[in-house]
Amino acid sequence: FDWMSETSGLILFLMANSSSSYSFNYIISVNRLNDFVHYTVYHTGQRVDGPLITFGDIAVSTGFKNADPCTARECKWERSTDGLVYVPYVISNQYSPDELKVIERGLRSFADVSCIRFVPHEGQRHFLYIKSHSGCYSYLGRQGGGQVVSLERPGCVYHHTVQHELLHALGFHHEQNRSDRDKHIKIFFENIKPAQRHNFMRRETNNLATPYDYKSVMHYSRKAFSRNKEPTMIPIPDGNVVIGEARSMSRNDILRINRLYCRSLKCCQTV
Ligand SMILES: [Zn+2]
Numbered sequence: 001f002d003w004m005s006e007t008s009g010l011i012l013f014l015m016a017n018s019s020s021s022y023s024f025n026y027i028i029s030v031n032r033l034n035d036f037v038h039y040t041v042y043h044t045g046q047r048v049d050g051p052l053i054t055f056g057d058i059a060v061s062t063g064f065k066n067a068d069p070c071t072a073r074e075c076k077w078e079r080s081t082d083g084l085v086y087v088p089y090v091i092s093n094q095y096s097p098d099e100l101k102v103i104e105r106g107l108r109s110f111a112d113v114s115c116i117r118f119v120p121h122e123g124q125r126h127f128l129y130i131k132s133h134s135g136c137y138s139y140l141g142r143q144g145g146g147q148v149v150s151l152e153r154p155g156c157v158y159h160h161t162v163q164h165e166l167l168h169a170l171g172f173h174h175e176q177n178r179s180d181r182d183k184h185i186k187i188f189f190e191n192i193k194p195a196q197r198h199n200f201m202r203r204e205t206n207n208l209a210t211p212y213d214y215k216s217v218m219h220y221s222r223k224a225f226s227r228n229k230e231p232t233m234i235p236i237p238d239g240n241v242v243i244g245e246a247r248s249m250s251r252n253d254i255l256r257i258n259r260l261y262c263r264s265l266k267c268c269q270t271v
Pocket residue numbers: 055056057058164168174
């Protein structure tokens with residue numbers, strides 16, 4: 001299996017941390033076989049006084065950190081001559097039949113609204129390896145060879161989480177990292193756990209002429225990574241707008257996929 005040999009050099013440093021309201025795991029991985037050093041930080045959280053919640057996070061390649069959604073770089077998946085973008089995947093055998101249904105529904109949902117086609121891996125060079133690792137995370141864009149999308153069971157096996165991590169794998173960053181985010185949210189760095197402040201840095205993103213979207217499945221909720229139960233971000237000018245509670249891709253999430261990958265394709269111009 002190509003993926004196994006390519007990642008045999010993976011070094012994992014695992015640290016665990018917990019607080020009264022959330023528990024988090026952090027992981028840093030270094031892939032020595034690549035030109036880039038991959039720093040992976042991911043987190044899962046369970047709120048004691050609420051429903052199970054999970055935050056997907058991304059593995060940051062140093063070469064791509066300002067290139068979301070990396071339109072000009074090789075982290076974009078290639079378009080086939082038939083106009084479709086095939087993204088091969090392997091799903092590990094760790095999942096129950098019901099969990100598999102959720103994951104497969106998430107994979108299929110892209111075909112309904114875009115030129116993206118997640119297809120079972122049949123020897124292609126580049127592919128996603130969907131497995132239950134420790135948390136929900138994905139690399140940002142295509143990395144080359146096999147790349148892990150972690151959907152830990154059962155906490156990450158939800159439709160919106162599957163879509164969220166797959167959008168990272170297609171090259172999309174979190175909404176609150178957008179270049180224009182300061183017009184739409186105010187960040188309270190003093191309320192963010194110090195080790196997680198990098199998750200709130202503004203990025204030079206390609207926004208594909210789409211508006212900032214509080215309903216994006218890529219938007220964090222207002223108390224994400226709070227160290228004191230106070231908000232880490234508040235929408236402006238209307239602080240009461242709901243943020244970060246999407247249960248599926250928004251209209252703008254879909255529009256971005258189409259603008260990045262499916263331009264001038266007849267099937268998708270009406271989206
Ligand atoms: Zn994420």
